[in-house]
Amino acid sequence: MRTRPLKVALLGCGVVGSEVARIMTTHADDLAARIGAPIELAGVAVRRLAKAREGIDPALITTDATALVKRGDIDVVIEVIGGIEPARALITTAFEHGASVVSANKALLAEDGAALHAAAEQYGRDLYYEAAVAGAIPLVRPLRESLVGDKVNRVLGIVNGTTNFILDKMDTSGAGYSEALDEATALGYAEADPTADVEGFDAAAKAAILAGIAFHTRVRIGEVHREGITEVTAADIASARRMGCTVKLLAICERAADGRSVTARVHPAMIPLSHPLASVREAYNAVFVEADAAGQLMFYGPGAGGSPTASAVLGDLVAVCRNKLNEATGPGESAYTRLPVSPMGEVVTRYHISLDVADKPGVLAQVATVFAEQGVSIDTVRQQGRQDGGGEASLVVVTHRAPDAALSATVEALRKLDTVRGVASIMRVEGE
Amino acid sequence: MRTRPLKVALLGCGVVGSEVARIMTTHADDLAARIGAPIELAGVAVRRLAKAREGIDPALITTDATALVKRGDIDVVIEVIGGIEPARALITTAFEHGASVVSANKALLAEDGAALHAAAEQYGRDLYYEAAVAGAIPLVRPLRESLVGDKVNRVLGIVNGTTNFILDKMDTSGAGYSEALDEATALGYAEADPTADVEGFDAAAKAAILAGIAFHTRVRIGEVHREGITEVTAADIASARRMGCTVKLLAICERAADGRSVTARVHPAMIPLSHPLASVREAYNAVFVEADAAGQLMFYGPGAGGSPTASAVLGDLVAVCRNKLNEATGPGESAYTRLPVSPMGEVVTRYHISLDVADKPGVLAQVATVFAEQGVSIDTVRQQGRQDGGGEASLVVVTHRAPDAALSATVEALRKLDTVRGVASIMRVEGE
Numbered sequence: 099m100r101t102r103p104l105k106v107a108l109l110g111c112g113v114v115g116s117e118v119a120r121i122m123t124t125h126a127d128d129l130a131a132r133i134g135a136p137i138e139l140a141g142v143a144v145r146r147l148a149k150a151r152e153g154i155d156p157a158l159i160t161t162d163a164t165a166l167v168k169r170g171d172i173d174v175v176i177e178v179i180g181g182i183e184p185a186r187a188l189i190t191t192a193f194e195h196g197a198s199v200v201s202a203n204k205a206l207l208a209e210d211g212a213a214l215h216a217a218a219e220q221y222g223r224d225l226y227y228e229a230a231v232a233g234a235i236p237l238v239r240p241l242r243e244s245l246v247g248d249k250v251n252r253v254l255g256i257v258n259g260t261t262n263f264i265l266d267k268m269d270t271s272g273a274g275y276s277e278a279l280d281e282a283t284a285l286g287y288a289e290a291d292p293t294a295d296v297e298g299f300d301a302a303a304k305a306a307i308l309a310g311i312a313f314h315t316r317v318r319i320g321e322v323h324r325e326g327i328t329e330v331t332a333a334d335i336a337s338a339r340r341m342g343c344t345v346k347l348l349a350i351c352e353r354a355a356d357g358r359s360v361t362a363r364v365h366p367a368m369i370p371l372s373h374p375l376a377s378v379r380e381a382y383n384a385v386f387v388e389a390d391a392a393g394q395l396m397f398y399g400p401g402a403g404g405s406p407t408a409s410a411v412l413g414d415l416v417a418v419c420r421n422k423l424n425e426a427t428g429p430g431e432s433a434y435t436r437l438p439v440s441p442m443g444e445v446v447t448r449y450h451i452s453l454d455v456a457d458k459p460g461v462l463a464q465v466a467t468v469f470a471e472q473g474v475s476i477d478t479v480r481q482q483g484r485q486d487g488g489g490e491a492s493l494v495v496v497t498h499r500a501p502d503a504a505l506s507a508t509v510e511a512l513r514k515l516d517t518v519r520g521v522a523s524i525m526r527v528e529g530e
Numbered sequence: 531m532r533t534r535p536l537k538v539a540l541l542g543c544g545v546v547g548s549e550v551a552r553i554m555t556t557h558a559d560d561l562a563a564r565i566g567a568p569i570e571l572a573g574v575a576v577r578r579l580a581k582a583r584e585g586i587d588p589a590l591i592t593t594d595a596t597a598l599v600k601r602g603d604i605d606v607v608i609e610v611i612g613g614i615e616p617a618r619a620l621i622t623t624a625f626e627h628g629a630s631v632v633s634a635n636k637a638l639l640a641e642d643g644a645a646l647h648a649a650a651e652q653y654g655r656d657l658y659y660e661a662a663v664a665g666a667i668p669l670v671r672p673l674r675e676s677l678v679g680d681k682v683n684r685v686l687g688i689v690n691g692t693t694n695f696i697l698d699k700m701d702t703s704g705a706g707y708s709e710a711l712d713e714a715t716a717l718g719y720a721e722a723d724p725t726a727d728v729e730g731f732d733a734a735a736k737a738a739i740l741a742g743i744a745f746h747t748r749v750r751i752g753e754v755h756r757e758g759i760t761e762v763t764a765a766d767i768a769s770a771r772r773m774g775c776t777v778k779l780l781a782i783c784e785r786a787a788d789g790r791s792v793t794a795r796v797h798p799a800m801i802p803l804s805h806p807l808a809s810v811r812e813a814y815n816a817v818f819v820e821a822d823a824a825g826q827l828m829f830y831g832p833g834a835g836g837s838p839t840a841s842a843v844l845g846d847l848v849a850v851c852r853n854k855l856n857e858a859t860g861p862g863e864s865a866y867t868r869l870p871v872s873p874m875g876e877v878v879t880r881y882h883i884s885l886d887v888a889d890k891p892g893v894l895a896q897v898a899t900v901f902a903e904q905g906v907s908i909d910t911v912r913q914q915g916r917q918d919g920g921g922e923a924s925l926v927v928v929t930h931r932a933p934d935a936a937l938s939a940t941v942e943a944l945r946k947l948d949t950v951r952g953v954a955s956i957m958r959v960e961g962e
Contacts, residue, residue, distance in 0.1 A: 121680075121823060125679075131746070131864070234821075234824035236671075240671065243845060244668035244671050244845045245666075247557075248841040391553060392838050392841035393831060393832045395667060399824065399825060399826060400824070406825055410824075413675060413680065416675075416678045416679045424859070426856040426857070434563040434564075
């Protein structure tokens with residue numbers, strides 16, 4: 099074993115960073131044995147010096163992250179500060195000054211992964227980011243390496259713990275969205291500003307990263323169709339229950355049937371209770387991967403949190419350190435297929451549409467005509483009087499598979515019917 | 531991209547080998563793009579020339595496997611013949627003559643993995659074997675690489691599809707063991723000689739491999755406690771159902787609580803229906819991994835079959851080819867902890883014991899005394915008259931956790947009681 103240590107700089111010392119530093123210290127001997135050389139925490143960049151950092155030598159702490167990555171003696175930079183800047187500039191500077199990078203930064207990778215990969219390649223460094231997607235659940239490495247000899251056709255999963263906690267709470271307790279969000283906030287599952295989670299930005303970033311790796315192409319977060327869960331109502335969940343379904347926020351990456359394009363989307367969807375994803379509770383994550391030869395695989399585990407994310411960071415750290423000792427680099431970006439990303443309108447999916455309609459003869463025929471005009475085939479219709487004496491009824495329609503554009507045009511046309519008083523809920527149906 | 535192809539020799543052209551050859555041909559362009567160089571099937575060693583090999587140039591086929599691996603121009607040897615010899619000699623010869631090896635041979639790796647790893651290291655080659663455990667489900671790579679910065683404490687899973695199919699069939703249809711085995715054979719899930727599967731040898735080999743990787747030590751198949759499913763009766767399954775459980779053949783690898791030893795075992799066990807492994811149906815596999823920082827992860831998918839196994843082989847092939855181009859090798863054996871493997875008697879587990887006893891007062895007191903004498907604490911007892919007028923009753927005892935030696939000594943002592951007419955079933959209880 100080499101005795102000269104590999105030097106590691108840590109950018110960020112929050113929930114994840116402090117856990118990474120702790121494990122690097124307490125498991126130093128194991129990590130050294132597994133790498134083939136000891137590792138040394140050579141510097142920790144933080145925003146504010148004032149805070150106490152338990153177990154970290156105060157002499158290592160600096161507020162000058164740029165100077166740290168420019169030192170020139172750093173072998174690996176661990177970036178766990180998140181956000182676009184200064185993370186992007188720091189990573190690029192790290193490559194320039196001799197370091198490989200382990201990052202947990204999903205937003206940056208989904209926004210500008212291609213440029214980061216190009217910089218890594220230019221300087222002959224590694225860029226590893228298992229921790230950016232679904233915490234400790236191995237997904238990036240299985241897709242990049244285990245399934246690299248196969249053809250992945252679909253990735254479908256729950257990749258955001260906060261929204262899964264909220265939807266699970268709504269499903270089990272009958273609570274409304276705000277009430278469930280409040281509970282998630284109180285328990286620490288949702289941040290004070292929950293926008294990134296509940297509006298689906300976090301899941302969309304992960305979908306972009308997964309789609310890119312799975313299909314060997316480039317997908318940016320802006321190309322991911324995104325709908326959050328803020329519009330999901332207790333009535334939607336109850337409606338799903340009546341269909342033998344539950345509602346989950348899904349990230350879905352698909353290769354088109356003709357193989358010539360891909361799609362990536364994040365939206366709430368009804369899935370049957372018999373589907374394995376339906377039983378993913380609380381803040382857990384789970385991802386299905388469908389490949390030609392491998393068939394259907396599922397990966398399940400805690401999708402966030404300091405320790406699980408640190409586990410993923412440290413796995414990458416060991417890999418990158420081994421590569422350094424081998425004077426080699428691991429697999430870089432693979433985007434040779436250059437498949438275009440199709441817009442949401444071309445995605446083939448199914449809708450569950452709940453309509454408030456006038457309770458009189460001929461309404462169903464009118465509604466059915468609208469579907470037929472848009473070329474959308476109906477799977478089931480459930481019609482019921484609302485029994486509130488208002489002369490209204492509800493009509494619940496589940497369609498067969500059709501392009502999303504045709505489905506949404508159908509909804510627009512339905513809204514214009516005199517007999518349709520309102521569209522109570524629209525939700526896609528997946529997992530069948 | 532390099533234009534000179536990497537040369538691949540295939541040893542074995544059965545269900546897996548022919549699928550590997552097929553994908554290498556049909557996906558040649560994708561594989562070349564992902565590796566950074568084309569690959570060329572340079573030879574295929576088979577046992578009998580007579581058989582037609584669709585899609586394979588007859589000029590590539592040979593019965594002289596040794597000459598093929600000795601050619602000296604082979605970059606990677608794929609070994610899918612199975613068994614100990616000649617596979618072991620061929621792999622060693624391949625290393626000696628310049629090739630890295632991708633193997634799906636669980637029996638050989640579990641029997642003599644250390645020597646193969648040593649040979650690979652001596653000659654500076656790679657030895658990859660994702661396909662040896664649970665088909666296409668990524669397990670070897672996640673344990674060797676993704677979780678390498680973490681501390682794995684437990685691996686628990688269903689790693690044999692044949693036995694899971696049989697037990698699932700017994701559970702859903704009430705069939706007995708022989709009847710379910712016949713169905714598995716008819717459907718191609720069990721081989722003509724099902725010994726390796728039903729006696730647990732296949733699962734024990736996988737347990738040895740997983741335990742070795744998970745705990746960074748050496749575990750040979752002979753150190754794995756092994757019980758098959760041939761003694762599992764319809765009555766056991768019915769008894770499990772009454773407890774809200776089902777019966778699965780589990781492979782369980784554990785680090786002792788004091789961290790100073792490990793255990794590996796394969797045996798049927800009752801698990802609660804609420805446990806995710808309880809819902810693993812037919813020939814599917816699923817494995818739980820528990821680690822300090824990552825928490826509990828699950829990996830699920832098809833555990834066998836030509837295509838899934840070929841997917842795992844090809845993933846390794848791409849990795850090994852990339853390493854070749856980098857003039858590096860991937861992670862080798864990691865056995866630095868040298869933890870001893872404790873015998874089954876030291877494993878802490880729980881028993882479900884069903885006794886036929888005399889239907890008279892004082893029997894429960896007698897039985898309870900035996901448990902107390904062995905220091906085994908009882909969790910629940912269910913006592914019922916058999917209502918067949920024979921003066922007999924049954925007593926179903928579920929214990930708390932205790933060393934397996936104490937539990938089995940308890941059973942022996944129970945057998946000696948006059949009032950115990952027989953021990954109807956003994957099964958361990960896991961997954962709580």
